[in-house]
Structures are given as structure tokens and as C-alpha cells.
Amino acid sequence: MYDVVIIGAGIAGQTAAIYAARKRMDYLLLTKELGGQFLESGEILNYPGIVRTTGAEFSAVMREQLEFTNVKVWEGEVIKGIKKIKAGFKVVSDKGSYETQTVIIATGARPRxxxxxxxxxxxxxxxxxxxxxxxxxxxxxxxxxxxxxxxxxxxxxxxxxxxxxxxxxxxxxxxxxxxxxxxxxxxxxxxxxxxxxxxxxxxxxxxxxxxxxxxxxxxxxxxxxxxxxEIGRTANVDFVKGFIELDDNGHIAVDCQMNTSVPGVFAAGDCAAGREYQYVISAGQGCMALLKAARYLANRRP
Amino acid sequence: MAKIRVYSTKMCPYCRMAKEYLEEKGVEFEEIDVSIDREAAQEMIKKSGQMGVPQIEINKRIIVGFDKEEIEKELKAMKKG
Missing domain, CATH: 3.50.50.60 (FAD/NAD(P)-binding domain)
Structure with a gap:
């Protein structure tokens, strides 16, 4: 039983994993591929602390940071769904299933x-x-x-x-x-x-x-x-339809602490509601989701 | 050894991933930057009928996009042949 399973490894998922690793949590970072939408970004000029970069350069630095923090990425996992079980949740992929106490959904969005x-x-x-x-x-x-x-x-x-x-x-x-x-x-x-x-x-x-x-x-x-x-994005949330509440826009409904409609399941980044899609927001939400998941676990333990 | 060609553009992330994957596999390949070499770009489009990158030519077969499974299949076939 994991503490947290993070689904998706764009900037939100990677940020959550960095925090999970540093908090010594028992976590999994599951993703089809490492990267996310910033891979396809040309110039990035609005990320605090970085004057000017490109999607390619930025992803290389992120990868270096994951290695530095010893974050392990489980690539090639296509997530099929999440099920509620007694002790928490079961995340089912095409390769297997993983039992966990909390879940962070950070699956991003794709071009509409x-x-x-x-x-x-x-x-x-x-x-x-x-x-x-x-x-x-x-x-x-x-x-x-x-x-x-x-x-x-x-x-x-x-x-x-x-x-x-x-x-x-x-x-x-x-x-x-x-x-x-x-x-x-x-x-x-x-x-x-x-x-x-x-x-x-x-x-x-x-x-x-x-x-x-x-x-x-x-x-x-x-x-x-x-x-x-380039007419906007569709959230990658097909695998949680029916399990979790979505907003009118087809994004996962969240509150300001990244809670979803299911306690113990959090969402961060472009798959979550908010209507503003920025790297710095995704990073912040990934961090918030992980910290709230950790707090949820702490409150749960006797 | 049969020739492997990777048609790519400078900033395309999937091109970079494809090249890294081939490097990991330890196979030699020729890299063609179609954002500079327009003749090569035309040749690529003519050969495959596709305008997207990356395109990976292995054993005269062209794989469009970074498709790990297809690349692996062709590499195996190449080793056998």
C-alpha cells in the first residue's frame, strides 16, 4: 500500500513527486511518458527565476532535478481507472494495479x-x-x-x-x-x-x-x-469519468486546496478546473496537492 | 550494417526522444535536420507522404513519430536480416 500514487508526469506531477521524495513518502509516479505539454513549448519567458528558456531546455533541467532528488518514474503506464477500496484506492493501469491511500491526478490536457x-x-x-x-x-x-x-x-x-x-x-x-x-x-x-x-x-x-x-x-x-x-485544450480525464466530479468545461472540479469530490483524491495542473493554464500554476498546484495529501495521511493515522 | 536515418527539427521534443532512444540502444544513425536542409525535407515528405517529424528510416521503412514499439521491431528485424 503506497502513501500516494501520482498519475501523470508533466510539471504538476513532477513537482508533486519531488516533494513526495523529499518527504520520504512511499510513492509512485505513473505516466505514459515523462514530459508533459512543456515539451512542446517554444520560448518560455514567464517562469519566475528563469529569465528565458525553451521547452526542450526546461525539460532537460527538470529531468536533472528528478535525478538529483532520486525520483523514480514508471513510464509506459496507461491508466485505465481508479477504484475505491476499503483502505484507500486502487489505481489500475494496462500493466497492473496499485493500492494506495491517496491519489494525485496530474494528467494534463491535449490539443483540442x-x-x-x-x-x-x-x-x-x-x-x-x-x-x-x-x-x-x-x-x-x-x-x-x-x-x-x-x-x-x-x-x-x-x-x-x-x-x-x-x-x-x-x-x-x-x-x-x-x-x-x-x-x-x-x-x-x-x-x-x-x-x-x-x-x-x-x-x-x-x-x-x-x-x-x-x-x-x-x-x-x-x-x-x-x-x-491551437484552439485550446481538452483535459485528460476520460479514465475518471463517473468516479469524480467534473466541471462544465470537462476539467476535474477542485477547491483551492486541490481536493476533488472524492476525499483522498487530489488533482493538479491543466486537468484540474481553473481556466488558467500556466506552468507556474501547475507547479504550484502539484506542490499543494502533495502537501495536502501528506496532511490527509497524517490526520488519518491513529 | 543497414543505415538508419532520423529526420528531425531542432526544437521538436519527440525527435530528441527518438534520438536518445536510439543512442540508448547503441545503434548508429544519421541525423538530418529538415529545418535547415530543405532538399532533405522534400525527400522525406516524398518518401513517406507525411509532413510530420520525427521520421525514422530503418531498412528503407519509414516510421512516422516516436513509436518505440515500431522502432524496436524494425531494429530486431534489421539485426536478423
Whole structure:
């Protein structure tokens, strides 16, 4: 019986594990792969104590820190569900099951899909969800970036020197991104901003050749060879549906101490409710969840 | 020994993971940065019909993405052959 099983090894899960290791708790860090969304981050300029870094550099430092703290990571575990048992919980993965007194869910989120014709068909044939991976392949091409949040604007920022022309297609009237990013994007001459536009279809033959959007009841077409989709995130919570309460947005409902609807189960990071998705918040929540789990254990012991 | 090629871009995390995995396995490979080498990028896209990275060419077969199981399978087949 473990003290705590931490599910997911993005920044929230890794932070929880560092604290668990230093508190000498009997813990497990289960994950499909070590990393999390910051792997796919380009520049990171807003993490306190670090002036400027990239997703790749940051993950290398995190890994070094895990090694320094002797955190063991159980990789390749796909979690199927959590069950309540008398002494606590049973976490079931594709490889086995683990009994524990408390659980921290830190499974993060994945890119949301547009769910429109052509999207699946042309995935990896011009449609991508990872601009820093596949963006360089759009060298000299015209592309569209769909979205209006930080991730979409970061994708434009990353690719504006690579692509020839970028259409930034935003559903809303305004961007919901950090002001410094909006200022940057507006200064780029090869970026055309299209607002209040709903992306309807991705066109192509062998590869992407265009995108159709609708604006004020009229349909328009732009000729592009690449489409970067950055329209927000879907929380990775399918395995706890029915076990735990979710909010209207499909994230795990939590209070300010990272308690979920099930006592002894905590959630942290982008899988948890809060509507703000930042590395520093995830790290803080991972820490809070672990400390609250430890407190829960202390109160439980006779 | 048959040639292994890794088509990658600079900042792509899955490319780095794939390269580290091959290093761990102790196999030699040629790294091609398709963000610099546009001709190689075209060649890669033509060969596989796919625009994503990483792409790992083992024994003339191309694996798109960092798929550990598929890489392992091809490495085993390569050793046998």
C-alpha cells in the first residue's frame, strides 16, 4: 500500500513527486511518458527565476532535478481507472494495479480538435498540433494558424520567420492572449489577422491545399499548404469519468486546496478546473496537492 | 550494417526522444535536420507522404513519430536480416 500514487508526469506531477521524495513518502509516479505539454513549448519567458528558456531546455533541467532528488518514474503506464477500496484506492493501469491511500491526478490536457472535414484526413499532411515540431517544414509556404489564445499566438511567433505568409484565423473578435504576444504579432508584416471567423473545412489532395472559413454568413477560402490548430485544450480525464466530479468545461472540479469530490483524491495542473493554464500554476498546484495529501495521511493515522 | 536515418527539427521534443532512444540502444544513425536542409525535407515528405517529424528510416521503412514499439521491431528485424 503506497502513501500516494501520482498519475501523470508533466510539471504538476513532477513537482508533486519531488516533494513526495523529499518527504520520504512511499510513492509512485505513473505516466505514459515523462514530459508533459512543456515539451512542446517554444520560448518560455514567464517562469519566475528563469529569465528565458525553451521547452526542450526546461525539460532537460527538470529531468536533472528528478535525478538529483532520486525520483523514480514508471513510464509506459496507461491508466485505465481508479477504484475505491476499503483502505484507500486502487489505481489500475494496462500493466497492473496499485493500492494506495491517496491519489494525485496530474494528467494534463491535449490539443483540442476542430472536428471539421479534412482535419483527420490531412493530419501530418499539413495539419499539425505541434508548431515547434512541424512548423519548420512550412519553410517558404503559406499557412493558417487557427486559434486566438496564447498557444495560437506563440505558434505565429515561432513560424513567422519560417512561413511566407500566415493567416491567423480567430473565432472571437479579440485575442485572449498575453498583451506582449498580441503586440508582437501585430508588428509582423506577413501575418494577416482574420477575426470572427469560423473554420469550416480543410482542403487538400495529397497534402493540404486550402482552408475554408465562414465570416458573417459568407464562406471564404484561403490557399495554404499548412494548418496549425491551437484552439485550446481538452483535459485528460476520460479514465475518471463517473468516479469524480467534473466541471462544465470537462476539467476535474477542485477547491483551492486541490481536493476533488472524492476525499483522498487530489488533482493538479491543466486537468484540474481553473481556466488558467500556466506552468507556474501547475507547479504550484502539484506542490499543494502533495502537501495536502501528506496532511490527509497524517490526520488519518491513529 | 543497414543505415538508419532520423529526420528531425531542432526544437521538436519527440525527435530528441527518438534520438536518445536510439543512442540508448547503441545503434548508429544519421541525423538530418529538415529545418535547415530543405532538399532533405522534400525527400522525406516524398518518401513517406507525411509532413510530420520525427521520421525514422530503418531498412528503407519509414516510421512516422516516436513509436518505440515500431522502432524496436524494425531494429530486431534489421539485426536478423
Amino acid at each position: 480538435r476542430l472536428s471539421i472535414p479534412g482535419e483527420e484526413e490531412f493530419r501530418n499532411k499539413g495539419v499539425t498540433y505541434c508548431s515547434i515540431c512541424d512548423g519548420p517544414l512550412f519553410s517558404g509556404l503559406d499557412i493558417a494558424v487557427v486559434g486566438g489564445g496564447n498557444s495560437a499566438l506563440e505558434a505565429v511567433d515561432f513560424t513567422h520567420k519560417i512561413a511566407k505568409k500566415i493567416y491567423l484565423i480567430n473565432m472571437g473578435k479579440k485575442f485572449s492572449a498575453h498583451e506582449y504576444l498580441i503586440e508582437r504579432i501585430e508588428s509582423y508584416e506577413n501575418v494577416e489577422v482574420i477575426t470572427e471567423a469560423e473554420t469550416k473545412e480543410i482542403l487538400g489532395d495529397e497534402f493540404v491545399t486550402g482552408l475554408v472559413y465562414k465570416k458573417k454568413r459568407r464562406k471564404y477560402r484561403v490557399d495554404v499548404q499548412g494548418v496549425i490548430v
